[in-house]
Amino acid sequence: MSPKTADLHVHTHLSDGTFSPQEVVSYAKKIGLSAVAITDHDGVGGIEPAMEFSKNNQVEVIPGVELTAEDEKSEIHMLGFFIDWKQEWFLEKLGKLRQVRLSRMKEMIEKLNEAGFNLSLEELLKESGPTNAAGRLHLAQLLLKKKYVSCIEEAFKKYIGDKAPYYVKKINLSYQQAIEMILKIGGLPVLAHPHLLHRDELIPAFVNAGLRGIEVYHTQHQNKISKYYERLAKKHNLLITGGSDCHGSGKGRILMGEVKIPYQLVEKLKEAKKKLNGK
């Protein structure tokens, strides 16, 4: 039997993926994963349906989230694993974050329209399907559909990427608050795709704020980048995670399966979770 593997970063259509929670589980099963973490942006609606469906599918569903924090320079994505996601205060806080998300999408559309685009929030919401966390990937998909761009990457590069002219900051959540929220909900805070963030100088500050791990393996981390972050994780005594950041077909091709981490890393997370809860 081949060794057990996991993918600890997957989106469903309850954020900006295209797969339903059930499709995520089926796909994970098809490609032979033993465990998959559902990590939607600022929402946890995909966890329960995936768990329910996975009962008969022998794929372990790990409850997770990817919170969007920011500072003056960048958007900072903070993953939380093994969260006790049902607590009322947490659901309320996520709801508020998603409201800010929506007003920010409105602002981005207004800014684009002022520059001559012809877009509406209604179209965006139609494009974004069942989610209540519309975001920039949906806007990129709309720009593609309306032929303003010829691929998703172009939309981010020219128009809505973090450094592009029509980007609007949101969300008024600092990384300290994001880490604190994840700890308070009993989860392990892990820095998502540090190579995309490109702010390694902040890692000691993240650790001070309570960070427990780094996403060392990611579809956009080449081998030598992963090796580098593996060393950084060891240096700071952090857990190591990894995942595909699959958005279904939302970014073109299906990424699940491109990053498979050894299940032993999941076991390490579980040990850390036990310690966190003082068990």
Ligand code: AMP
């Ligand atoms: P938002 O949560 O609205 O800020 O949007 C974040 C989403 O946009 C995530 O799914 C990111 O992976 C995606 N994203 C950000 N920059 C890029 C990029 N340059 N190319 C493709 N997707 C991107």
Ligand code: FE
């Ligand atoms: Fe996303």
Ligand code: FE
């Ligand atoms: Fe992310």
Ligand code: ZN
């Ligand atoms: Zn993600």
